[in-house]
Amino acid sequence: MVTWFERLKAHLRIDKVELNLVKINITSSNCYNRTNIAASNKESYLIDKGEGDFNLLWDKIPPDKKPEIKQIVQSYISEEGNKLLMGETSELLDNLYQYNQNNINDKQVLNFFKNNIPFNDLEALESALFLRFKFRKGEDIKKLKADIRSRFGDRGNNICNLCTAGYFEEFLIPLYNSSRESFDQLYELIITNFLLAIFVHQGMEQDEVKTEIDRKIKASKKYGIKFVHIHGIGERNINKIRECVTDNESPEYLVKEIFKKDNILIIELLLK
Amino acid sequence: MKREILDVLDKTVNEDNVIIEKGNPNQKVLTFDGEELTLEEFGGIQKGSEVFIKNDLISLMRLSKK
Structure with missing residues (x-):
């Protein structure tokens, strides 16, 4: 033939x-x-x-x-x-084949949440883990992020931000292991951006950042979470954060800078 | 180049830039998920009654696991 x-x-x-x-x-x-x-x-x-x-x-x-x-x-x-396949599609698919073969740690994170979160969230998390992998390599992730947002909306965007910042491994897994009840109570609030972290972006004005900080502090106190984290990437976003959160003692929180490198800032407000 | 590739596959786009059959303009092509596809979203095609591939991360992640 x-x-x-x-x-x-x-x-x-x-x-x-x-x-x-x-x-x-x-x-x-x-x-x-x-x-x-x-x-x-x-x-x-x-x-x-x-x-x-x-x-x-x-x-x-x-x-x-x-x-x-x-x-x-x-x-x-x-x-x-x-x-x-179109060239870019072929390239991304090749990347995904290799990623799926080699990234054992991310697979373990995904497996952990397999039966514990809604299916759509799991799919969003899977894509978010790949996006994080690319982000950590210094590659352009704009389209990947837009794809996640387009498919899963604000919820997908939140999952993406939380994943990139390590919250799934460093907060949600320990939370689940410590108390399934607390996990069930808090998961939805965290994923819908009601608790835990503020991701300051270009579209946020100063006032909006301040409002978000107040809102998250209130919510965290209500649910017994002792901190709020504020994330910013890029000089403008970092300046916005610094202007909202001063080093002076606040009656509500202590300020701790927990990460500052390569134009990325993470501030912790340790609630009193 | 996308339009040339579509031409090879006997497809074209309508006034909304949605990919359609050349011989039957009412027939829109579909992805794995049964969605219509615009020229911008076109990533490729695979055997299986000509299943069209969307070029977004989530579609390709699903494809990479098949």
Whole structure:
């Protein structure tokens, strides 16, 4: 049986491809910096020997050849297990495969909460753990965060913030282990951003930060939680926090700076 | 490039940028979760009656575990 790739090579008149192929890409000629890629004579395809990629240049394929190549691509997709993916999607999927294989600690966190939190929260947490993994590597997480928010709303956004700040491991797991009843009582309040932490962001004005601090202090006292944490990333957010929380003694709390590094600040208000 | 890829798959987009069958403009393509898909959200396609893949983190996380 002739494979789809043999049909493709025959159609493009490629006699032999001298490399171990990793990936076949459909792309266009303006996507390439030619200096490091071997070009064919007719330039309807490019072979990247370094990456093991075969790149089909859709814009360079003559119109009369396109119908046959479309059929070949459709024949490829019709085979079980084959996918045709956009470049960024393929890259993210590869990252996820590797992450799922290698990140045992995150898997353990997820397994812990498997039967203890709502299914949607678990899915949000799973994505949040991956986002944290990327964040800690210094990678851009804007789209990942937007995806979580888009799918799970404010609740997903809160889970993301709490996860990145380590609250699932450092507060919620110990809480569950110490008292299932307390966990059940407090979980919903924490996830809906009613308790525990304030994540100051660009969209928050000074007054809003102050209001949030007062609100969280009140709620924490009501539920017996002895602290409120305030998180800020970036100079503007850090300044907002510092202006709201002074080092002077407050009748309600003591201020402790528990983390300050690389433009990230975490303040603890230890409630009196 | 997305439009060219859709053309290879005999798909196009309607006036709302939702991906549809070229031969049947009323037929919108669906993801694993039975959702419609816009050009911006298009991540790829997989065998299984042509299941379209959304390019967001949650869809790809689900796909990565299959």
